[in-house]
Amino acid sequence: MQDNEHKRLVEMIDGYKGKEGSLIQLLLDLQSEFNWISKDALQEISERLKIPPSRIYRIASFYEAISLKPIGKHKISVCMGTACQVRGSGMILDRTESKLKIKQGGTTPDMRFTLKRVNCLGCCAIGPVMVVDDDYHGRLTSDRVERIIKKYD
Incomplete structure (x- = not known):
């Protein structure tokens, strides 16, 4: 992930701090912004929002609208x-x-x-x-x- 992408990722995640029940919306917003959600992004979410990685992965892999691998434009x-x-x-x-x-x-x-x-x-x-x-x-x-x-x- 490039520096500017990482900065944007952190900004987006931090915008959801303290908002209970907003993980799905955050994941959808990240999908829209980056066209997929990387393992690094999942880890960043976990660390910044104090959510177990397994919970994030379970939710991200459940929804068809969220991709955990790069997809086309x-x-x-x-x-x-x-x-x-x-x-x-x-x-x-x-x-x-x-x-x-x-x-x-x-x-x-x-x-x-x-x-x-x-x-x-x-x-x-x-x-x-x-x-x-x-x-x-x-x-x-x-x-x-x-x-x-x-x-x-």
Whole structure:
């Protein structure tokens, strides 16, 4: 971690001192700021807030929105719920993996994209669905996948 990143980390953690029950929000804020939470950051949280490392890790590893390993600048989630599957989400996932040259759960070597499959995105009526960052793309076809990825490249 670079000095300026460490300084920002300490500022953010110290902003939560004395605030009971705010660990999840702190972790989400750190995720938003750094795009992942390192072991060093977990240790810093433990030391500065006097919370056992095991408790922090248990919470951080439980939430899907928190990553304990570096992820890409853009997070792509492909819905694999029943409604999306019957409409071809398997092909959408295959095409996305092929285009990015990674498997689901992976991150491109240039750290631009991380690809995940999710059980349901809650918008079954417009399936198959892909979310890139916070942008929902519905009624997908294999051809649209390439155009969508290019938009974020």
